[in-house]
Amino acid sequence: MAEILSALRSLMASHSPPLHALIVPSEDYHQSEYVSDRDKRREFVSGFTGSAGLALITKDEARLWTDGRYFLQAMQQLSDQWQLMRIGEDPSVDSWISDNLPREAAIGVDPWCVSVDTAQRWERAFAKNQQKLIQTSSNLVDEVWKNQPPAETNPVIVHPLEFAGRSVAEKLKDMREKLAIERARGIIITALDEVAWLYNIRGSDVSYCPVVHAFAIVTLNSAFLYVDKRKVSSKVSSSIQENGIEVREYGAVSSDVALLASNQLDKDTGLSSGRNDVCETGTCEAEENNNDLIWVDPASCCYALFSKLDAKKMLLQQSPLALAKALKNPVELDGLRNAHIRDGAAVVQYLVWLDKQMQEIYGASGYFLEGKGASKKRS
Structure with missing residues (x-):
C-alpha cells in the first residue's frame, strides 16, 4: 500500500499543473455503484472493498470517506496510512479540502469517473478558497496499477421482445418525441441500465448486473451504440442495425460528443432511422433547426463528456429513461x-x-x- 501511495504522489508532483490532492472515486465511466474488477480503482489504492466510498490522497495524508454501512469494514481493511472519514459525522470531502488544503490548491480527478453534479458541487466549494478542480489527462491510478485486470469482453446479447415487452423502435419513437418537446436535438445516455433498456440488450461486464459497458447517443435522426465491437457478434450486430442503430467503438463516444456539440454527428454518419417514421403522432412538429439543445443527465453523465458541450446549449435534466424504465409494461x-x-x-x-x-x-x-x-x- 505504501508503494502505491508513493507512486501516486510522484505522478501528482509531475502532473501539469502539480496536484496538491488526488480524488479517487468508486465509480466507473458510467457512474455505476457496482463496477467491474478493472474499474475498482478506489479499492486498489485503499484496500477497502465496500461498494461505496471515495479516496483522497494528498502530499502527506490519505483519507477514505464511506457511509454507515461500511464503518466497521473500513476500520478492519484500512492500513495505518489511511484515515477513515465517516459520512454524516465528519466533514464532506469538498468541505475538508476547502478548509485544509492551501489557497489555489489544485485537486485532480479523472473526469470520466465523476458525474457532472458532483464535479460542479466540488468546484463551487473549492472556489471559496480559490482552489481548482483539475481534470487529469489520464487516470493516475491506472498508471501505477501494474496488474490491472483487462477490460471485459463478454458478449452482448439481445433481450428478446417476449421478455422486453416493447420493441426498440417503440422506445426510440417515444424518446424522439420527448426530445422534440424539450427542443433538444440529441441526448447522451451513459447509465448502463438505461442503455441496456433502450436498445434491448444485455451483458455480463459487471458481476450480478446484466449490463454491458456502453454509451448511447440518440438524435432526432440517428441512434448510436458505443461498445467494444469484440463483444458484438455478426448476428447481434445485424439485430441492432435493423433498428437503425449504428454500432461504433466504445472509445469513439468522446469525439462523437464533440461532433454532436457542433451539430455534425448526423452529417458525419449519413445514417438515418427516418425521423418521419418515428413522429407519427405529430408531437415532433418543430423543425430540426429549432431544436438546438443537448440533453444531459447531470447525475449520470461523466464530467469528461459534459466538458465537450456548449454550456449554453445543454438541457441539464434527469434522463427520460429513468421514469420510462420504471413504468413496467x-x-x-x-x-x-x-x-x-x-x-x-x-x-x-x-x-x-x-x-x-x-x-x-x-x-x-x-x-x-x-x-x-x-x-x-x-x-
Whole structure:
C-alpha cells in the first residue's frame, strides 16, 4: 500500500499543473455503484472493498470517506496510512479540502469517473478558497496499477421482445418525441441500465448486473451504440442495425460528443432511422433547426463528456429513461412475478440446507422452517 501511495504522489508532483490532492472515486465511466474488477480503482489504492466510498490522497495524508454501512469494514481493511472519514459525522470531502488544503490548491480527478453534479458541487466549494478542480489527462491510478485486470469482453446479447415487452423502435419513437418537446436535438445516455433498456440488450461486464459497458447517443435522426465491437457478434450486430442503430467503438463516444456539440454527428454518419417514421403522432412538429439543445443527465453523465458541450446549449435534466424504465409494461410485470417465485424457491432451498446443517452440527432443527420443530421452539 505504501508503494502505491508513493507512486501516486510522484505522478501528482509531475502532473501539469502539480496536484496538491488526488480524488479517487468508486465509480466507473458510467457512474455505476457496482463496477467491474478493472474499474475498482478506489479499492486498489485503499484496500477497502465496500461498494461505496471515495479516496483522497494528498502530499502527506490519505483519507477514505464511506457511509454507515461500511464503518466497521473500513476500520478492519484500512492500513495505518489511511484515515477513515465517516459520512454524516465528519466533514464532506469538498468541505475538508476547502478548509485544509492551501489557497489555489489544485485537486485532480479523472473526469470520466465523476458525474457532472458532483464535479460542479466540488468546484463551487473549492472556489471559496480559490482552489481548482483539475481534470487529469489520464487516470493516475491506472498508471501505477501494474496488474490491472483487462477490460471485459463478454458478449452482448439481445433481450428478446417476449421478455422486453416493447420493441426498440417503440422506445426510440417515444424518446424522439420527448426530445422534440424539450427542443433538444440529441441526448447522451451513459447509465448502463438505461442503455441496456433502450436498445434491448444485455451483458455480463459487471458481476450480478446484466449490463454491458456502453454509451448511447440518440438524435432526432440517428441512434448510436458505443461498445467494444469484440463483444458484438455478426448476428447481434445485424439485430441492432435493423433498428437503425449504428454500432461504433466504445472509445469513439468522446469525439462523437464533440461532433454532436457542433451539430455534425448526423452529417458525419449519413445514417438515418427516418425521423418521419418515428413522429407519427405529430408531437415532433418543430423543425430540426429549432431544436438546438443537448440533453444531459447531470447525475449520470461523466464530467469528461459534459466538458465537450456548449454550456449554453445543454438541457441539464434527469434522463427520460429513468421514469420510462420504471413504468413496467405487462410483460415486464409478469417477468418480475416469475423472478420472485424463483428467488423465493432459492431462499427456501437455502433455509432447508441451513436447517439440516444446524441439526447435523448441533442436534437442533426447526429454527428456519415452518413445522413441528418451529412450533416447539416458539412455544
